[in-house]
Amino acid sequence: MFHAYHHHRRAFVGHSHHRNSRYEAFDDFYNNPNATADGASTQLSSCGNVSASESLTNYTQSVDEFLSDIRDATPKTSNLYVASIKQIASENATVYAIAQCAENINPAFCGTCMSTAYNKLTECLPRTEGRFFDMVCFARYSETPFFNVNQTIDIANLLKGQHSSKLATIVGAIGGVVLLFLIIVVWSLYRRQKNSKKTEQEDLKGTLNYSYKDLQLATNNFSEENILGKGGFGEVFKAIIDDKNVVAVKKLEIRHAKEKEEYENEVKLISNIHHRNLLRLLGWSREGSNLLLVLEYMANGSLDRFLWGSKRGTLDWNQRYEIIIGIAKGLVHLHNEFHIKIIHRDIKSSNILLSDDFKAKIADFGLARLQPDDETHVDTKFAGTLGYAAPEYARHGVLSDKVDTYSFGIVILEIISGRKCTDMNSERPSMEYLLEHAWKLYEKKVHIKFIDETLDLNQYEQEHAVKIIEIALLCTQSPVSKRPTMSDVVLMLQDGQSLGERNLTRPTFVHNQDRRIHIGSRKVI
Template identity: 35%
Template structure:
């Protein structure tokens, strides 16, 4: 049965028809458990439909987690769950459509165009505000556990929205972490989570820091260029090495250092490195990250 949690009138048939029966030409992204499609329900009303590959039964818990989390919370920097459908043969979720695509795609395109430091900081702040909301304003606290550029979506004005809550976990008031099998994406998973299966809000902070380093450098978390380095690198160890050797300007995307201002760029780099500190207690909270980014914006505007 189709469940509606928003004001847009939807039915199973209208959604499937709007996707062209899930035709490849309307596919706007694919993940481990299915694909996402653009669907114009009516003139001026476009939604995104994430369809689960039903044969992959392991995706059902993620499907249910998305509903459980997003049906109960709202925030300007989170995607909006409009509705969902579940039957033995078909399962899909319906979200607001964000025409700017993913942050992953934005970073790839950014390599070929000038992007101001103000835009980079705005995106970083939007994501930080969303995570601070999950960590500090939701009861129970929500751990995202899969923060990465492909799970951050942009609108036409480059406002950022955190998406994909399939791996999210709830923390009751007395809990500081959850002990669970490691989920998420290699390169973004915090050391204590990878080694001891302990996920906390500081694990999300680590993943956020990796994303921030990607955003300022145009490198990927496990960029192919790192393989030529001795012993190989992740983006974190690469950035740490360059800072240690006094070559901070090499962290930044081509043209970014020259465009400056240097103080703002170095503040962003320092923030990315603090967020990815090896020991969880050495990382800031997301609320502190938000405060720092606002300070960086304020100093620059002045």
């Protein structure tokens, strides 16, 4: 995990691995999105707009040497983290730099990533700020302070002997390679003898690398009786590893390069994310075109089967509310508590999985994208599921964290009504989908009629559900600026507050069959 270098970043929260030996058929476990990911790289770099005001040559040389030291020192620290400050007296400047690699990876891999970061950051010189991000490492320098002085690390001792003779460097490098090779051989033999079920290779992802044959055995040769779900992407199987641990194995059918990139994107993202409301990646396997993810096994499958599927009507109000809160907290973690903003961009009921005690976890990060802190949105090709996708994204490819907020609002409406977002209102022949139906009931102040008829709510629960319907409509407003952040949504959900007197803007209704757009607004008191 990356160091919480921003003072407002909270520590990651661990979560338990729910184990259950039951077998159930989950028809919609990991549904395939209705569109293909654009396969964009997860590597990002950016430079500031201001150049050094003094001697550009001296400044460039001094900062280059500083970044070189950061590059060399980071893989040598115990936690692969460095923060340092350098005074450039001749230029009357102070430069702050920070770097870190993902936890549990081999220092050699960290060094490789830091070399890439160094090359990208030096391209920014003589500008006074640069950033680099990859799923393996992060680095930044700036003349503007962005961490506390007490967070710095003395890197002088780490760099002793660093600038010795070229011959010593070569000999040391060769010796290091030989030593590393011997360590890997001994460790591999030890692991194979101790546990033939898996090999723990410290790959770029920092997770277990299972052999394809072991997973084939654990799923009974990917047998039909172990299938948890099917989709256009492939299949998900129930598997038992180490003779006792129940997991889900996601087997992808790779037909072109974009699907391979989507797989790699999902591995890189979720291997670095740990939160009680985000599905945990336990391991992976890549052998030719055979691409597998080993994930937590969620005993109750996907949320949609409890709303309009085989288990419809079995969730009580308290369970639905806790699921809503759980999804919201998972999104807050993606948007605000990671070292860079992650947009899921395919939040929907079939991508929400439920544990044996009905705790919600967001799954399927194959379409996730990164949004740099200094950008309000990302322009990209649409990839997601119509009905859940925000109008500005579905029509124009304008992607921001508010796209997830919109999708979350739609999922709330599904949870409260027990109806799918693309189902048309059955009360009258019309083109009203779920969002438009909810809005019209809200306009008439009768949105209590929107609540799932299978729920038997007392007066307090009815009032609570009505307030959350209003929060859902707040999340789906247009324009984008009207939508709250997910952090604000969590506060509203926990406080149970009513919107009161507020300018609620009418949502933009996207009709998927003919892609008609209806836009309007009114003041609601």
